[in-house]
């Protein structure tokens with residue numbers, strides 16, 4: 001593109017809340033045929049709410065929630081905020097944990113009120129040799145409602161589960177329909193469970209789901225799509241998404257997300273609204289047409 005057309009596109013983009021890092025970002029975006037999107041905070045609001053509590057019967061649900069919320073006080077994950085807020089809404093006051101450790105993409109671990117607590121996905125509990133088989137049917141029933149499930153273990157035994165729901169952004173569906181009109185395939189990439197991910201994907205008409213992906217593997221998944229001949233844009237909001245944004249032909253950061261994501265991206269959407277991607281793509285195509 002000519003410097004003039006790039007300047008015009010950059011200016012137009014800015015008025016629409018689409019910030020291009022440089023001319024290259026505009027040129028590459030035009031060629032994109034696949035958009036990979038992170039689920040939490042990109043397709044969804046990123047503000048999950050506690051919806052369900054199930055226990056094995058040994059502890060009551062208030063005690064389970066107290067232990068879980070106390071541990072999550074140390075975590076910055078949106079799921080942690082859902083549990084802490086869920087406890088406070090039920091007038092349960094979390095206490096300070098005696099120890100705390102976070103394992104990205106898996107869960108949290110620590111000591112609360114003299115008890116050893118694990119809280120996270122099923123593989124996380126299993127990595128400590130804890131079976132949660134008796135909770136699986138309960139978990140599946142919540143997942144088909146679109147809830148994300150976290151399992152709780154107390155002193156080495158599965159004690160219950162917590163389910164949270166993250167509302168889909170009202171703008172996501174329209175954005176995906178328009179991307180399809182532009183011939184772009186949409187792929188969801190998430191650390192969440194396969195069933196929960198599929199429920200959300202089906203509501204939105206997403207073409208492909210890659211679920212149960214650890215944060216450090218997200219970039220590899222983008223690379224695999226590129227090796228299949230796809231020209232990939234990746235949209236995400238979290239620190240965990242930064243390597244995948246950098247791997248993508250065009251990284252798209254949600255302006256409502258972390259600074260790290262924005263630094264790794266060629267495009268930033270100020271409003272954190274997926275419809276901005278459609279605008280950015282149309283603008284890049286228009287710009288390149290003008291100079292031919």
Ligand code: ADP
Pocket residue numbers: 039040072075077079080103104105106107108119120121148149150189190191192193213214215
């Ligand atoms: P996403 O790709 O949706 O951002 P993550 O990769 O951050 O998800 O997490 C994947 C899964 O690991 C979550 O669905 C949850 O089961 C578990 N997990 C991660 N962090 C936490 C936490 N702080 N507390 C409980 N569970 C967690």
Ligand code: MG
Pocket residue numbers: 038040041238240
């Ligand atoms: Mg995330």
